[in-house]
Structure formats: C-alpha cells, structure tokens
Amino acid sequence: QVHLVESGGGVVQPGRSLTISCAGSGFRFSDYGMHWVRQAPGKGLEWLAIISDDGGSNYYADSVRGRFTISRDNSKNTLYLQVNSLRHEDTAVYYCAKMAFDDWGQGTLVTVSS
Amino acid sequence: DIQLTQSPSFLSASVGDRVTITCRASQGIRNHLAWYQQKPGKAPKLLIYAASALQNGVPSRFSGSGSGTEFTLTISSLQPEDFATYYCQRLNTLFTFGPGTKVDIK
Numbered sequence: 405q406v407h408l409v410e411s412g413g414g415v416v417q418p419g420r421s422l423t424i425s426c427a428g429s430g431f432r433f434s435d436y437g438m439h440w441v442r443q444a445p446g447k448g449l450e451w452l453a454i455i456s457d458d459g460g461s462n463y464y465a466d467s468v469r470g471r472f473t474i475s476r477d478n479s480k481n482t483l484y485l486q487v488n489s490l491r492h493e494d495t496a497v498y499y500c501a502k503m504a505f506d507d508w509g510q511g512t513l514v515t516v517s518s
Numbered sequence: 519d520i521q522l523t524q525s526p527s528f529l530s531a532s533v534g535d536r537v538t539i540t541c542r543a544s545q546g547i548r549n550h551l552a553w554y555q556q557k558p559g560k561a562p563k564l565l566i567y568a569a570s571a572l573q574n575g576v577p578s579r580f581s582g583s584g585s586g587t588e589f590t591l592t593i594s595s596l597q598p599e600d601f602a603t604y605y606c607q608r609l610n611t612l613f614t615f616g617p618g619t620k621v622d623i624k
Binding site for chain 1: 519605607
C-alpha cells in the first residue's frame with residue numbers, strides 16, 4: 405500500500421527558509437515522478453512543482469519559480485521542497501503526490517508568522 | 519498560460535440529485551484533465567483522469583466527459599458522502615487546478 409508522509413512544517417518567520425520532506429513507502433519510489441501542491445487556509449489547490457523519477461528534470465509554477473527548489477533522494481525514498489524568503493502568503497498545507505496524483509500525503513502545515 | 523474556470527462555484531443539492539460541474543480551459547488541452555474530490559482537512563482524491571477515465575475504486579456514479587476546452591463532471595445520484603469540494607486540473611507540463619466547486623446540502 406502506497407504511503408506518503410510529509411514532515412518539516414511549522415511556524416517560520418518571514419524571510420527565513422524551510423525544507424519540508426515527503427517520505428514514500430509501499431512502492432518503488434525511484435520509478436515515479438513526484439509533485440508538490442499546496443493549499444492556503446480556506447483556499448483552493450495550487451500546484452507548485454514536479455520532479456522526474458531520477459531527479460534530472462523539474463518544472464515549477466510561475467508563482468514560485470526561483471524561490472522554491474524541488475529535489476529528491478532516491479536512496480532515502482524522500483522528496484524535498486526548499487522554500488526560501490518565506491512570505492505570509494506561503495502559509496499553507498503542503499502536500500506531496502505521486503506522478504499521476506493517484507496517491508497523496510496527509511500534508512504538512514507551514515505557517516509564516518513573526 | 520492556460521487558465522481553468524469552474525462553474526458553478528457553489529452548488530446546493532439534495533441526496534439523489536444529478537449534479538453536473540463544468541470546467542473550461544482558456545485554450546485547448548485535448549483530454550488532459552483530471553477531477554478531484556476534497557473533504558475538509560483531507561487530501562484531494564483523484565476521481566477521473568484523461569477527462570473520462572474512472573480511477574480505480576471510484577463509484578460508477580461519477581463520470582467525466584469533454585475534450586478541448588469544455589469538460590464536465592457528473593454525479594448521477596448524489597450520496598451523503600459526496601458533499602465536498604471538487605476541483606478540475608490540467609494534466610500537462612504545468613498542472614494548474616481550477617478554483618473549485620463546493621457541493622453543499624440543500
């Protein structure tokens with residue numbers, strides 16, 4: 405059974421950086437591209453980034469390109485999202501999802517507040 | 519950049535009703551569209567991919583249709599567990615979501 409578990413969220417001051425993680429199990433992690441999606445409180449879903457199965461290519465939403473970095477470590481079955489220069493509007497639940505969006509994690513809440 | 523719109527934004531319906539939600543793309547996206555259901559505090563659940571293919575385990579009362587710029591999600595007979603928010607999503611290089619349609623109890 406596929407299991408995706410995000411971690412690393414919390415309260416962070418504006419301007420700081422944060423790296424959140426997504427641990428995968430129950431499937432061959434290195435065979436699948438992976439996504440990050442976020443949802444601000446009371447708002448809709450926003451796709452953020454995708455990374456290929458081998459980590460060799462990635463794409464970002466225009467709204468986060470240059471400030472967010474998606475990466476993965478297939479030896480650890482883990483996906484990462486580094487967020488720099490955090491802003492209040494980055495406050496959201498951050499989800500990871502498998503390539504076809506058929507499996508999602510439970511999300512990790514990032515709150516940007518001074 | 520291709521934008522997705524959904525209508526209606528909010529829908530009030532009763533158990534047993536037939537419900538249709540529309541998603542429109544600002545440019546043609548062939549059949550590269552998915553539909554999701556999301557309940558409060560939960561991750562989205564994939565219902566339909568490739569515009570009309572039913573995801574494994576999803577009840578057959580859910581169906582999708584359309585191609586190009588106009589797509590629909592239909593729930594043939596609304597069940598109590600179907601009250602949720604529904605999102606369409608473009609499936610391509612940039613995986614844009616629509617703004618969502620909340621289905622509430624009348």
